Amino acid sequence: xxxxxxxxxxxxxxxxxxxxxxxxxxxxxxxxxxxxxxxxxxxxxxxxxxxxxxxxxxxxxxxxxxxxxxxxxxxxxxxxxxxxxxxxxxxxxxxxxxxxxxxxxxxxxxxxxxxxxxxxxxxxxxxxxxxxxxxx
Numbered sequence: 190x191x192x193x194x195x196x197x198x199x200x201x202x203x204x205x206x207x208x209x210x211x212x213x214x215x216x217x218x219x220x221x222x223x224x225x226x227x228x229x230x231x232x233x234x235x236x237x238x239x240x241x242x243x244x245x246x247x248x249x250x251x252x253x254x255x256x257x258x259x260x261x262x263x264x265x266x267x268x269x270x271x272x273x274x275x276x277x278x279x280x281x282x283x284x285x286x287x288x289x290x291x292x293x294x295x296x297x298x299x300x301x302x303x304x305x306x307x308x309x310x311x312x313x314x315x316x317x318x319x320x321x322x323x324x325x
Contacts, residue, residue, distance in 0.1 A: 191316060193242045193257045193264045194250045194279055195309030202301055203239040224293050225286070250279050266316025280310050 190198040198204045202221070206214035216234040223230050227249075228237075240246055242264075248254050252275060253265060262268055265276045272280070283306055290302055 190241075191264050191266070191312050193254050194276075194283075195265065195313040197305050197308060197312060198239075198241065200301055200304035201239065202305070203237050204241070207238045207240060221294070221298055225289055249282075253279055264313065264316060266313035267320055268317075271313065271317045276313075283307065283309055 192198050192201075202214065202218040206212075206218055212234060215237050219228065219232060219234045219237045222228040222237065223232070236247065242248070242254055242257075244254065244258065256275060257263070257265060257268070260268060265271055265273075286302075287307060290299055290307075294302060
């Protein structure tokens with residue numbers, strides 16, 4: 190499952206822990222997000238719960254989500270305007286996370302984060318390419 194922004198939800202520790210009802214893993218993910226500077230320490234594990242790209246969920250890319258929802262598309266790779274400036278800004282922000290990941294994460298955490306969050310561009314490129322092929 191590829192999220193609106195290109196994240197691979199199958200590898201996202203927040204999404205997987207929520208879907209499995211694993212509160213311990215969600216707490217572990219919360220601590221990782223705090224170490225990465227993505228959340229402050231007052232953020233609770235339950236605030237980390239993710240049920241997918243739904244308007245009621247907290248999301249770092251809420252503007253992208255709103256845009257995709259307005260266009261009635263599942264993710265940005267399915268957009269005729271792909272890639273747009275809004276998406277490029279989100280992709281750049283995600284790619285800058287790489288440096289922090291390398292200095293803060295364990296090898297296992299690093300692998301999970303790379304699969305979940307650092308393949309946005311390639312995931313969306315593939316989806317967009319497949320969409321264009323179907324149209325031909």
